[in-house]
Amino acid sequence: MSTPTQRMKIGDFLLRRLEEAGIRHLFGVPGDYNLTVLQQLHDAKRVKWVGTTGELTASYAADGYARLNGLGALLVTNGVGPLSSINGIGGAYAEHVPVLCIAGSIPLRSIDRGLGMHHTMADGNFDHFLNAYKPVTVAQARITPRNAVIEIDRLIVTAWREKLPVYMEFPSDIAYLEIEVPSAPLVLAEAPSDPERLHSCVAAVAEHLSTAKSPAILVDTDADRFRVAPELMDLASKLQAPVAVINAAKGVIDESFSHYIGIYAGKASEPGVQETIESSDCLLAISYRPIEVTTGDFSASLPTNTIHARAHSLDIGHDNYQAVTLKEVLRGVIDAIPKITHRTSRRVEPAMMTNTHIDAHAKLTQAFYWPAIQSYLRPGDVLYVDNGTSFSLLGLKLPPKCTFIGSINWGSIGYSVGALLGALTAAPDRRHILLIGDGSFQVTAQELSTILRHDHKPAILLINNGGYTIERGYLGKAEPYNDIANWSYANLPKVLCPDTSARSFVVKTGADLQNALSTPNDTLIFVESIMDPCDAPAAVMRSSNIGAELDYGPTGPQHREGLQMRPAVAEMHA
Incomplete structure (x- = not known):
C-alpha cells in the first residue's frame, strides 16, 4: 500500500516537521537568504520566531532550549551566520545537545551556474560552510527539491537519536517550490534493540x-x-x-x-x-x-x-x-535482578555551607555569598553556571527537581546568557537563576535585551570583581590582560528596556545581598554583587593553579612571584 502524500511548499514542509518534532520556537537573526522561510513562518504561525542579537547567542539559546525541550533549532543566513554560530554548535556537540542549525543559503540557481554571491568567499566554492560544520555536527546536508523529504527528516531524526547537532543549508530560492511530501507526521522513536x-x-x-x-x-x-x-x-x-x-x-x-x-x-x-x-x-x-x-x-x-x-x-x-x-x-x-534488602547504603551527606559566623554588615565576600545562594535555592529551579567563580555552584546541594545547565566540557564563556534565553523560552513557568561573573557576562550581555523584550523573569546574580578571576588563578593575578571595563551592570535592564519592571540591586555587604534575595521574583531580578578581584573560592583557585601546571609545564611563567592567585586564607566554611 502506498504512503499517503500531499503537495506542499518546501519551506512549509520544513516548518511542519520542526513542529512535529516538538520544536515550538526558532531562534536566530534575519538575513536575505533566510527571509523566505521567515515569511512562511510568519504566515503559518506554526513555529514562533525568537529574534536574537547575534548568531552566536542564537546557537546558545537553541542549546538551552534543547536541554529542557528535547530538541532546539536556530535559523541564520549564509556564511556569516554559520561561522558566527559555529562556536555554539561546537559546544552542543561537546555537551551532546541535539540542535538543528539551519542556514538560509545562496540560491540553487547561483550554485548551478557558478554565480558569485555575497556572504561567500567569492572563490566559486559553495561547500566551505558545509565542510566547516563536519567536525562539529553528526550530519549535514544541502536541501534541494529532489532530496528535501529525505534529508529534512534524516537530519531531525539523527539529531534526536544521537543527541548531537546537525547542519542544514536551505537555499533561498526553494522555499516556495511545491513538492510531494508525506501526509503522516514525523515520528521520533528509537530504533528497537536487536x-x-x-x-x-x-x-x-x-x-x-x-x-x-x-x-x-x-x-x-x-x-x-x-x-x-x-x-x-x-x-x-x-x-x-x-x-x-x-x-x-x-x-x-x-x-x-x-x-x-x-x-x-x-x-x-x-x-x-x-x-x-x-x-x-x-x-x-x-x-x-x-x-x-x-x-x-x-x-x-x-x-x-x-x-x-x-x-x-x-x-x-x-x-x-x-x-x-x-x-x-x-x-x-x-x-x-532480585531486590537487595541486606546491603547497607553508603550515602554520604554533603556538608552544608553556612555564613552564620560572618558579619552580614561587613564587605561582601565569596565566603558569605555562596551559603546565601544555597539558602536561596528551592525545588524545581533551573540553575545556570558559566566559567569562573560561579563553578562554586557545583559545591551546593540542589533541592529536588532542579536542573543544572552548564558548558563544562566546552567551557565557552558567555554561554549561559544565551542558554538562559533558550531555556526560559522552553520552560517559562519554572524559576530560572543565572549565576555569572562580570567577564563571562560581557561576552553576551546584549541578549539580556531579548530576555527583557519577551518579559521573562529570571534572577540574574552577577559577581562584579573586575575581570577574569578564574584566569588570575592560572596566570596574571594583577596583570591588565585579566582586567575588563567596569560597567554599571545593575543599570542595564533599564538601559536595554526603559519601561521594564525589573528590580535591580547593587550589593556590597552580606546584609545587602540578603535583602536583594528576599525580593519577590514576580519580575526580572538583577543583583550585582561587588567583590574584591582577589577574593575567590579556594577550590576554584586550586583548580586554576593545577590547570596552569597542566597547560604551561614546568618552564611556564606561573612560578614567578606574584603572577598567580592562590587559594584565599578565608576558606568557605562547612
Missing part, C-alpha cells in the same frame, strides 16, 4: 551487578540527554547501590535521592565519594567521558571491571554489545 543482543546484554549486566558485593553507578550527562535518570534511580534502589555523578552531570540525579552520594572527580571528589566509586567491585558507568575538569585533573581511576554503558552500545570486559538502547538495557536489568 532482540538477541538485548537479551544477552541484560543477562550479563544483571549477573555482574546482582553478584557484586559493592556495586555502584557513575553518571555522565548522557543520562539526562537520553532521559534515563529515573531508570538509574530505580536500579540503585533495587540494588541498594550508591550513585555518583561527574560535575558536568550535576542535578541529573535528584540530590535528595537516598542513594545519591555526590560528585566524583578523582581526588577532587566530595567526601567519601572517591573511595566508594574506586573500590566498587562492579561499577556501572553511564557514557563516562573523562577530561581534566571532570576528573580532578586526571586523578580519577575507575575500577578495571567497570561496565561502560553508552546510548547504543555497552562494554563488559572483553564483550561488546551493539544495537542495544540504554533505556531498554536498564529496564531489562531492573526487571531481571
Whole structure:
C-alpha cells in the first residue's frame, strides 16, 4: 500500500516537521537568504520566531532550549551566520545537545551556474560552510527539491537519536517550490534493540551487578540527554547501590535521592565519594567521558571491571554489545535482578555551607555569598553556571527537581546568557537563576535585551570583581590582560528596556545581598554583587593553579612571584 502524500511548499514542509518534532520556537537573526522561510513562518504561525542579537547567542539559546525541550533549532543566513554560530554548535556537540542549525543559503540557481554571491568567499566554492560544520555536527546536508523529504527528516531524526547537532543549508530560492511530501507526521522513536543482543546484554549486566558485593553507578550527562535518570534511580534502589555523578552531570540525579552520594572527580571528589566509586567491585558507568575538569585533573581511576554503558552500545570486559538502547538495557536489568534488602547504603551527606559566623554588615565576600545562594535555592529551579567563580555552584546541594545547565566540557564563556534565553523560552513557568561573573557576562550581555523584550523573569546574580578571576588563578593575578571595563551592570535592564519592571540591586555587604534575595521574583531580578578581584573560592583557585601546571609545564611563567592567585586564607566554611 502506498504512503499517503500531499503537495506542499518546501519551506512549509520544513516548518511542519520542526513542529512535529516538538520544536515550538526558532531562534536566530534575519538575513536575505533566510527571509523566505521567515515569511512562511510568519504566515503559518506554526513555529514562533525568537529574534536574537547575534548568531552566536542564537546557537546558545537553541542549546538551552534543547536541554529542557528535547530538541532546539536556530535559523541564520549564509556564511556569516554559520561561522558566527559555529562556536555554539561546537559546544552542543561537546555537551551532546541535539540542535538543528539551519542556514538560509545562496540560491540553487547561483550554485548551478557558478554565480558569485555575497556572504561567500567569492572563490566559486559553495561547500566551505558545509565542510566547516563536519567536525562539529553528526550530519549535514544541502536541501534541494529532489532530496528535501529525505534529508529534512534524516537530519531531525539523527539529531534526536544521537543527541548531537546537525547542519542544514536551505537555499533561498526553494522555499516556495511545491513538492510531494508525506501526509503522516514525523515520528521520533528509537530504533528497537536487536532482540538477541538485548537479551544477552541484560543477562550479563544483571549477573555482574546482582553478584557484586559493592556495586555502584557513575553518571555522565548522557543520562539526562537520553532521559534515563529515573531508570538509574530505580536500579540503585533495587540494588541498594550508591550513585555518583561527574560535575558536568550535576542535578541529573535528584540530590535528595537516598542513594545519591555526590560528585566524583578523582581526588577532587566530595567526601567519601572517591573511595566508594574506586573500590566498587562492579561499577556501572553511564557514557563516562573523562577530561581534566571532570576528573580532578586526571586523578580519577575507575575500577578495571567497570561496565561502560553508552546510548547504543555497552562494554563488559572483553564483550561488546551493539544495537542495544540504554533505556531498554536498564529496564531489562531492573526487571531481571532480585531486590537487595541486606546491603547497607553508603550515602554520604554533603556538608552544608553556612555564613552564620560572618558579619552580614561587613564587605561582601565569596565566603558569605555562596551559603546565601544555597539558602536561596528551592525545588524545581533551573540553575545556570558559566566559567569562573560561579563553578562554586557545583559545591551546593540542589533541592529536588532542579536542573543544572552548564558548558563544562566546552567551557565557552558567555554561554549561559544565551542558554538562559533558550531555556526560559522552553520552560517559562519554572524559576530560572543565572549565576555569572562580570567577564563571562560581557561576552553576551546584549541578549539580556531579548530576555527583557519577551518579559521573562529570571534572577540574574552577577559577581562584579573586575575581570577574569578564574584566569588570575592560572596566570596574571594583577596583570591588565585579566582586567575588563567596569560597567554599571545593575543599570542595564533599564538601559536595554526603559519601561521594564525589573528590580535591580547593587550589593556590597552580606546584609545587602540578603535583602536583594528576599525580593519577590514576580519580575526580572538583577543583583550585582561587588567583590574584591582577589577574593575567590579556594577550590576554584586550586583548580586554576593545577590547570596552569597542566597547560604551561614546568618552564611556564606561573612560578614567578606574584603572577598567580592562590587559594584565599578565608576558606568557605562547612
